[in-house]
Amino acid sequence: MSWWKRDKPSVQTPAADRTVRTEGLWVKCDECRQIIFKNDLEKNHQVCPKCGFHFKIEARARLELLFDGPFEEFDKELRSTDPLEFVDSKPYKARLKQMQSSSGLSDAVISAHGKLDGRDVNICALELRFIGGSMGSVMGEKITRAIERSIAHREPFIIISASGGARMQEGAASLMQMAKISAALMRLDEVHVPFISLLTDPTTGGVTASFAMLGDINIAEPGALIGFAGPRVIEQTIRQKLPDGFQTSEFLLKHGFLDAVVPRGELKAFLSRSLDFFVDRA
Amino acid sequence: MSTPDSAASLTAPQPSDPIWQRVELARHPKRPLALDYIERVFTDFEEFHGDRAYADDSAIVGGPARFDNRPVMVIGQHKGRDTKQKLQRNFGMPKPEGYRKALRLMKMASKFGRPIVTLLDTPGAYPGIDAEERGQAEAIAVNLREMARLEVPVIAIVIGEGGSGGALALGVANRVYMLENSIYSVISPESCAAIIWRDAGQKHLAARALRLTARDLLGLGIIDKVIGEPEGGAHEDHEKTFESMGAAVRAGLEELAPLTRAQLVDDRYQKFRRMAGFFSEPQ
Numbered sequence: 001m002s003w004w005k006r007d008k009p010s011v012q013t014p015a016a017d018r019t020v021r022t023e024g025l026w027v028k029c030d031e032c033r034q035i036i037f038k039n040d041l042e043k044n045h046q047v048c049p050k051c052g053f054h055f056k057i058e059a060r061a062r063l064e065l066l067f068d069g070p071f072e073e074f075d076k077e078l079r080s081t082d083p084l085e086f087v088d089s090k091p092y093k094a095r096l097k098q099m100q101s102s103s104g105l106s107d108a109v110i111s112a113h114g115k116l117d118g119r120d121v122n123i124c125a126l127e128l129r130f131i132g133g134s135m136g137s138v139m140g141e142k143i144t145r146a147i148e149r150s151i152a153h154r155e156p157f158i159i160i161s162a163s164g165g166a167r168m169q170e171g172a173a174s175l176m177q178m179a180k181i182s183a184a185l186m187r188l189d190e191v192h193v194p195f196i197s198l199l200t201d202p203t204t205g206g207v208t209a210s211f212a213m214l215g216d217i218n219i220a221e222p223g224a225l226i227g228f229a230g231p232r233v234i235e236q237t238i239r240q241k242l243p244d245g246f247q248t249s250e251f252l253l254k255h256g257f258l259d260a261v262v263p264r265g266e267l268k269a270f271l272s273r274s275l276d277f278f279v280d281r282a
Numbered sequence: 283m284s285t286p287d288s289a290a291s292l293t294a295p296q297p298s299d300p301i302w303q304r305v306e307l308a309r310h311p312k313r314p315l316a317l318d319y320i321e322r323v324f325t326d327f328e329e330f331h332g333d334r335a336y337a338d339d340s341a342i343v344g345g346p347a348r349f350d351n352r353p354v355m356v357i358g359q360h361k362g363r364d365t366k367q368k369l370q371r372n373f374g375m376p377k378p379e380g381y382r383k384a385l386r387l388m389k390m391a392s393k394f395g396r397p398i399v400t401l402l403d404t405p406g407a408y409p410g411i412d413a414e415e416r417g418q419a420e421a422i423a424v425n426l427r428e429m430a431r432l433e434v435p436v437i438a439i440v441i442g443e444g445g446s447g448g449a450l451a452l453g454v455a456n457r458v459y460m461l462e463n464s465i466y467s468v469i470s471p472e473s474c475a476a477i478i479w480r481d482a483g484q485k486h487l488a489a490r491a492l493r494l495t496a497r498d499l500l501g502l503g504i505i506d507k508v509i510g511e512p513e514g515g516a517h518e519d520h521e522k523t524f525e526s527m528g529a530a531v532r533a534g535l536e537e538l539a540p541l542t543r544a545q546l547v548d549d550r551y552q553k554f555r556r557m558a559g560f561f562s563e564p565q
């Protein structure tokens with residue numbers, strides 16, 4: 001569910017936009033409030049050089065960070081057909097159109113194939129800016145097709161999650177994507193092709209409760225919000241304040257639900273080493 | 283998402299709103315609950331407890347039973363009837379150990395070749411600190427993947443509220459049915475209204491927008507069958523409702539009986555692979 005979007009203006013204007021588009025040569029870190037030179041931030045993959053805070057980055061930037069060079073994109077033109085003819089504060093169709101023109105994407109995921117440290121891999125990266133990275137029929141289909149390609153070519157599969165969960169505007173159809181993708185991951189598992197799930201800030205709801213928790217290894221960037229229910233829903237249910245650090249990457253690591261918390265700068269090397277363990281190089 | 287809609291000026295749900303009436307029927311205090319079906323549609327039920335790791339979650343009940351004198355595994359989300367029961371059952375909101383128990387029982391059934399019937403009735407998976415600490419998301423996710431691997435017939439029936447991922451975690455089945463006045467949704471109408479109109483009071487509008495009734499979901503190809511209820515709803519005539527469900531389970535098991543283990547896995551896989559493909563694509 002994407003309830004948390006209301007409290008997070010960052011969904012509409014992600015930190016990455018602020019850092020990239022702010023006038024001038026410097027920005028203020030969201031976490032430590034120190035002044036950082038934008039050049040330093042960019043060189044450091046949008047991680048604060050002073051405190052290590054990980055700014056949100058776009059799906060495309062994530063793919064550029066991991067692939068050795070150019071990558072091929074798949075199913076770029078899949079578009080939702082709005083099965084419910086859903087209208088909230090505006091028609092879902094209009095919301096999609098607006099998102100499509102502002103992001104240059106047809107929906108909230110980029111499905112790509114390329115080389116990671118010389119190895120062929122398929123990577124799906126979720127785009128948080130696109131309706132909170134929410135999962136509807138298009139994301140379900142694109143990820144399932146990417147899994148099927150990974151099975152057919154025996155290429156490792158990676159998903160980079162950043163999402164509020166299932167897309168409310170597609171109702172039960174979005175819920176069923178959880179089952180569809182998880183079933184496809186069962187098939188990937190049966191043929192012993194590795195799947196690595198990377199969770200980034202934020203990953204909640206039906207995305208966490210399906211593919212994001214089903215990796216042979218599940219890893220996360222430091223400080224990411226990761227959970228099933230969002231913190232506000234939990235607070236309203238139990239009427240208590242939540243403990244410090246609740247539902248962070250470090251919290252999940254402590255409770256046994258992540259294999260590792262990996263800083264962005266070390267990510268590619270970490271993935272490469274993990275894949276070396278899973279599969280011999282050709 | 284933040285702009286209030288003009289619809290927010292509308293008042294409370296009209297008593298005549300047929301969709302909101304359905305939501306209320308799905309949650310009706312006298313509606314049969316999972317254990318009622320387990321005791322009356324099935325015989326010889328023996329409850330098996332625990333997830334072998336942490337605890338026994340009484341929001342989910344399960345164990346072997348007989349249907350038409352043949353052994354089946356039956357698992358249901360049980361809300362409880364009076365206040366004491368509701369508290370004991372956590373209002374039918376399972377915790378991770380509940381999902382893990384359910385999976386343990388389903389794997390047991392698969393190992394010994396016994397069909398599985400699941401009964402879905404939950405407002406949702408429990409949103410609490412302890413549930414998050416013990417991996418609510420992981421427990422649901424693993425059920426979705428592992429249900430896809432079961433080598434026996436699986437029938438899932440929404441009997442009341444099919445609350446999002448918390449219901450789906452028992453719902454990856456070869457056949458998915460809904461009782462006529464049950465609902466199945468990605469989000470509750472109240473939460474949906476709170477997001478869209480910042481007002482849970484607009485729940486009846488959200489219920490309409492979400493297309494969460496059995497007929498809607500049959501039309502969208504998300505379920506296979508609507509099980510009829512007596513005039514006025516299941517609570518008006520429990521016996522009749524049990525009969526209708528029995529007939530549906532019988533028909534479902536007969537359809538699936540000829541399939542081999544491999545065919546059952548493939549049947550279930552293809553069903554979800556094709557489901558909800560609401561996208562367009564240039565040729």
Ligand SMILES: [Zn+2]
Binds near residue numbers: 029048049051
């Ligand atoms: Zn900083």
